[in-house]
Amino acid sequence: MNAVSPRAVRHFEPPTTLSGWLVARRFQLARRITQAGVLLLFAGTAAWGWKLAGAPLLAGNLSAATLAGSVPLVDPFAVLQMLAAGRVPESTALGGALLVLAAYLVAGGRAFCAWACPMNLVTDAAHAMRQRVGGRDLVHLSPSMRYWALGLALVLSALTGLAAFEWVSPIAMLHRELLFGAGLGLTAAAAIFLLDAFVAKRAWCGHLCPLGAFWSVAGRAGLTKVAFSDAACTRCGDCVRACPEPRVLDFKNCAARGFVAAGECTNCGECIAVCPEKALRFDLLARAPRPDPFRRKEKPHETHPARSSSPRSPRSPSRRSPRRFPTRSSA
Amino acid sequence: MAASRRQFLARSAQGAAGAACAGLAWFSLLRQEAHAAPFALRPPGARPAGDFEALCVKCGQCVRACPYPTLKLAPAAAGIPLGTPYFVPREEPCHLCEDIPCAKACPTGALDKALDRVDRARMGLAVVDAENCLSWQGLRCEVCYRVCPVKGRAITVDPHPRGISKHAVFVPVVHAQDCTGCGLCEKACPTQVAAIRVVDPRLVQGRIGEHFRRPATTRDAGLAEASPESAPAAPTAAPMKPSAAPSSLPGPQAPTGKAVDYLNAPVEGL
Incomplete structure (x- = not known):
């Protein structure tokens, strides 16, 4: 390819100044601020009783939340699993799911993964560690595995009558543990950190996560x-x-x-x-x-x-x- | 082309096999987890087991809406499906808020917003351990009766013969018809370990079934109107009915029960 182009190939040069560093990391910084902000809105409402117009600012968690006491926000993948399980949730949940779906379609589907999901903090940290330590993948994972996981989540929801992924989701567990102080969330996060850092590169977010697969499918229309x-x-x-x-x-x-x-x-x-x-x-x-x-x-x-x-x-x-x-x- | 198609089919088969492998593990985990503790006490308005587990997204909005430290999300290794809301009456019972904020906060309908009166909630059923109940030992404890928010209906204090003595003991009797399972009685019970406990009705409650006909009693006469659904099927569907009973009676809970059981009537007036 380079032979075709007469232009000299320049590479990205790691910044030497603080301002250069800030520019080079601007999206990463913005993502960290958004991720922390999402957590802070939930935690502030839960722990310090933040209010908006007299109602709790953002009650619940990433599975389902209520903004300002009136706007329902529900994970559309969770609702999809309920429907697969043969249960039709209340119109509140259906409306909330459509709202969240519409918002992420504007933001581009998997924007959830990079900008809101708390697990991204864990997997990015694991990736940073992986880059320091080096090492090869212990197992080979296909990036398409997540679509199998997505299909499985829906099939198992239909078979068991439960929202299959919601019951085992390390993302929901982590977010719940951070907000409610109980659960297996930190354990799950530790497992995913080890998986991403030492077993396979970007194993969870890039290969396995069915929620990421759901947003990938939705994101094609983003x-x-x-x-x-x-x-x-x-x-x-x-x-x-x-x-x-x-x-x-x-x-x-x-x-x-x-x-x-x-x-x-x-x-x-x-x-x-x-x-x-x-x-x-x-x-x-x-x-x-x-x-x-x-x-x-x-x-x-x-x-x-x-x-x-x-x-x-x-x-x-x-x-x-x-x-x-x-x-x-x-x- | 044929080779690449074969390759594609082989890879697809491999993928499907891998997915099936993971799916079976996931499936067994789900079944195990879902049935870990089918008898956890859920917030008021909770759908029947099965529907509740399917609809609850574990968002904790009921927990946040609860003005008491009653509701909690199940932690790991509690024997209750992870992240689902539950309460332990002896730690903190349900105080039966009249506006039922927990059910109203539920976005998915795992808790039924249509529950209009909190005394119609059926979270569990109180049962009395007679061997450790102070009242059954002859003390006039009756704390459970006094704290019961459905006073005089869910728990009554009934006289019970005390051996061959002519004196009676006054014992708490729970009536499943009206017990909300709030657990205020269990919280208030003064014994070291509560002698009245709230459990899932499925653990302790039997069912007579349609094929038996109960003898009528005074209590049945009083409850006949309150529980039309517990009345047996139409007379034509009861071939084992004694021929002596008048065929016009819909069942053993007909008002005429009062007359049949008149000998027991003075007991109620003690």
Whole structure:
């Protein structure tokens, strides 16, 4: 690939100044603030009685909550399992689930995983440790295993008449233990930390979690996506190395679609932060129908002024052929 | 192409086998966990076992809504499905809030919002351990009777013959018809270990069944109106009915029971 492009491949340079560090870590910092904020809203309501308009600010936990005493927020995957179990929950739960689903469809599906889920703190910490310590995977896990887990959760819900994943979810356990002080949550978190740090890279969030699989499926229809500029990209691969779900950065697919299309993308923003060419950015309506991206490149000033300044690498004619739905090579 | 198809099928089969392996473990874990403690005391309005476990998302909003330290989410190794709400009456009973805030807080309907009166809640059933009950020893304790929020209905103090003595003991008698299972009696019981306990009715309550016909009593006469569902089936469905009974009677709980049992009537007036 580099041979095709005449441009020199620059790599991401670790920042040396504090401000550079802050810029490079801006999405990570924002995610930590959001994750802590979500926990703090729940914990503040539970422990210190925070109120909004006289009602508890955010009562409950990530499985089901009530905002300001009136707005129900319910995990749509939990409701899906109840329906699979042959139980129809009250309209409060159905409405709350639709609300949460709609919110995360705007934010991009697995934005839940990177921005709200408390387990992400654990798995990111495990990943940081893994990078320090090194080591190879003890077992090979396929990133598609989570879809089996998702299917199993629904099948087992139907078989047992219980919301199958809710009964064993380490995420719910962790959040419950943090808020209610009882349960197996810290034990589960410790197990997942060890799994991610020493057994297999990104084992839980990237391979096994059925809730992540649910949001992956939902996230295909998500609105917020990471937009990808094929013109600016030099294929240096820094984004893939930073990405917790590396297979979503399939350049062929991304170039054809103009954005990271895979639902498994968690919108964590790590790729954006490390891209030395600024070829990636968040885009709210990346999915909106647009002119053919390859046609657009010929008149960049019309639709995309930002791109007109970036030098475009010459492409072979075969790369210009408009392939709207290319096969996903790594999928 | 054929090779890649075979490869695809083989990998799919492997995936399915792996999923089945994990699924069986998960399935047995679920069954074990769900039936760990089917007799935990649940908040008022809880759906019947099975429905409750399916609908509860363990969000703890009932626990937060409870103004007393009554409700808790089950911790690990409590023998109760992890994270589900329950209470232990001897630690803190249900105080039967009139507005039932816990049931109203439930988003999924695991607790029934339609429960309009808290005295219609059936969280459990109080049972008396006669061997350790002070009243049964001849003391006039009756604490359970006095703290009962459904006073005079869920627990009555009835005279009971004391051996061959002409004196009687006055003993607490629980009536399942009206017992909410709140556990105030268990909390108040002055014995070292409570002699009146609230348990799941399924642990202690029998059922006569449709195939027996109870002899009528004064109590039945009084309760006949309150429990239409406990009346047996229509007379035509009772072929074993004694021929002496008038066929117009719907069952043994007909008001005429009062006349049949008139000999016992003075007992109530003591």
